[in-house]
Amino acid sequence: MKLKNLIIISIVIMVVFVIFIQPIIMWSSSSxxxxxxxxxxxxxxxxxxxxxxxxxxxxxxxxIDSLIFFKFDSYDVQGKLTEGQKYVATVAGFRxxxxxxxRNIIEIK
Numbered sequence: 001m002k003l004k005n006l007i008i009i010s011i012v013i014m015v016v017f018v019i020f021i022q023p024i025i026m027w028s029s030s031s032x033x034x035x036x037x038x039x040x041x042x043x044x045x046x047x048x049x050x051x052x053x054x055x056x057x058x059x060x061x062x063x064i065d066s067l068i069f070f071k072f073d074s075y076d077v078q079g080k081l082t083e084g085q086k087y088v089a090t091v092a093g094f095r096x097x098x099x100x101x102x103r104n105i106i107e108i109k
Contacts, residue, residue: 030092030106035059037083051078053105061091062102069106080108
C-alpha cells in the first residue's frame with residue numbers, strides 16, 4: 001500500500017511540475033541575445049522535425065513552436081534568417097549538453 005501511495009504522489013508532483021513550474025522557469029529564463037548566423041539546419045527524425053541555428057559566437061539555438069510563449073511560426077522565423085547576418089532575438093530555455101537541450105528562439109527582432 002505504501003508503494004502505491006508513493007507512486008501516486010510522484011505522479012502528482014511530476015504533473016504539477018509540468019503544468020505549473022516548468023512554464024514559469026521557461027518564461028523567467030527568456031532574454032535578448034545578439035548573434036551572427038553561421039549555419040541553418042533542419043533536423044528530421046521519424047517522429048519529429050525541428051530547426052537548429054548555429055552561430056558565430058559558438059552557441060546553437062533550437063527553433064521550435066512553443067505553447068508557453070504562444071509561438072507557432074518556427075518555419076517563418078527560420079525563413080527570416082540568413083547565414084552571415086547578425087540578429088537580435090528573444091530566446092528562452094537552457095542549454096543542457098547531456099540532454100541535447102538548446103535554448104529556443106522565440107522572436108527575431
